[in-house]
Amino acid sequence: MRVGVLGTGRMGAFRARALAEHPEVEEVVVGSHHPERAAELAEAVGGRPGTIEQVLDTQLDALVISTATAEHPEQVAAGAERGLPMLCEKPISINLADTETTVDLVKKAGVELQIAFMRRFDAGFRRARELIADGAAGTLYSLRMCAHDHEPAEERYIATSGGIFCDLHVHDFDMARWLTGREVKEVFATGTVRKWEAYGRQDDVDTSAIVLTMDDGLPVVITGARHDPVGYDFRAEIFGSGDSIVVGVDGRTPVHSVQPDAPPPPDNPYHGFLDRFNDAFIAETGAFVDLVQGREPNHCPPEEALSALQVAVACERSWRERRVVGLEEAAGVA
Numbered sequence: 001m002r003v004g005v006l007g008t009g010r011m012g013a014f015r016a017r018a019l020a021e022h023p024e025v026e027e028v029v030v031g032s033h034h035p036e037r038a039a040e041l042a043e044a045v046g047g048r049p050g051t052i053e054q055v056l057d058t059q060l061d062a063l064v065i066s067t068a069t070a071e072h073p074e075q076v077a078a079g080a081e082r083g084l085p086m087l088c089e090k091p092i093s094i095n096l097a098d099t100e101t102t103v104d105l106v107k108k109a110g111v112e113l114q115i116a117f118m119r120r121f122d123a124g125f126r127r128a129r130e131l132i133a134d135g136a137a138g139t140l141y142s143l144r145m146c147a148h149d150h151e152p153a154e155e156r157y158i159a160t161s162g163g164i165f166c167d168l169h170v171h172d173f174d175m176a177r178w179l180t181g182r183e184v185k186e187v188f189a190t191g192t193v194r195k196w197e198a199y200g201r202q203d204d205v206d207t208s209a210i211v212l213t214m215d216d217g218l219p220v221v222i223t224g225a226r227h228d229p230v231g232y233d234f235r236a237e238i239f240g241s242g243d244s245i246v247v248g249v250d251g252r253t254p255v256h257s258v259q260p261d262a263p264p265p266p267d268n269p270y271h272g273f274l275d276r277f278n279d280a281f282i283a284e285t286g287a288f289v290d291l292v293q294g295r296e297p298n299h300c301p302p303e304e305a306l307s308a309l310q311v312a313v314a315c316e317r318s319w320r321e322r323r324v325v326g327l328e329e330a331a332g333v334a
Helices: 010-020 037-047 050-056 069-081 096-109 121-131 169-181 197-201 279-291 302-321
Strands: 001-005 027-031 048-050 062-065 086-089 113-116 140-148 184-192 207-214 219-225 233-241 245-248
Touching: 001 010, 001 050, 010 027, 010 037, 010 062, 010 233, 010 279, 027 113, 037 048, 037 279, 048 050, 050 069, 050 096, 062 069, 062 121, 062 279, 069 096, 069 233, 086 279, 096 302, 113 219, 113 279, 121 233, 121 245, 140 169, 169 207, 169 219, 169 233, 169 302, 197 233
Parallel strands: 001 027, 001 062, 027 048, 062 086, 086 113, 140 219
Antiparallel strands: 140 233, 184 207, 207 219, 233 245
């Protein structure tokens, strides 16, 4: 397989390395608006560099899109025009109308587009889903998730991120649907700037709390923070009539318990998403290769990204208008 990778940032570099190490990938072609970055990454993975346009015009078997979010729709369209199966980082777009247009375009082109919701490939989240699906967890009483970054982002990133609900919590919205097999019916979201004023300057918040109500009445509670002094902390707790399950608790979970007999804080807590979800990202990249080779179905088609973004849009409206918002309202928001 010859796979094109567009983008040389953290995710582009990760994808290029993971693909270069895959036994079925013969060549990685790296594309960037910055030729020196493409050359540097290509050399590191034993691949071939080029501009974005040059990579798209190469004879490829598949395409990975790891560029800035604003470029995703145009590059997905270019890949679809060439009939290429694609892996695209989340989100397709922070704009609901652009996302809907892209989903329709891909469907009409008849190409596969896998969206990078890496938690679907995390061993803990996958096991929790199995226990829910096979009935071992029993009747679900509640689902709680936390999404706490280690360090706040630079302000230039905040300005184009789409806000805390679209950028940080969209993974939680995907997990709420994927874990439970249910759809979100309505949301209530709140948020504020507690410390990091750069978020406020960009009409965003650094702290959030959300209650989702699923279509079967299940409550889902989510908290978010752009700063966690101990480390990067993304967990889920599932309470049911048959079991009580936690995902994301191990020897590196950045939690400091003050109970008398509790262990001390970890010496090496998770420092970021590539650290915490390294294995999931590798599995996700491998699943894309399997999809291209026709061995596996698409585990995260673009419609899933659209559904998660609709929840984010509803949360944004709820936060701004300070009220419960039904998901049907999100359909008319661009």
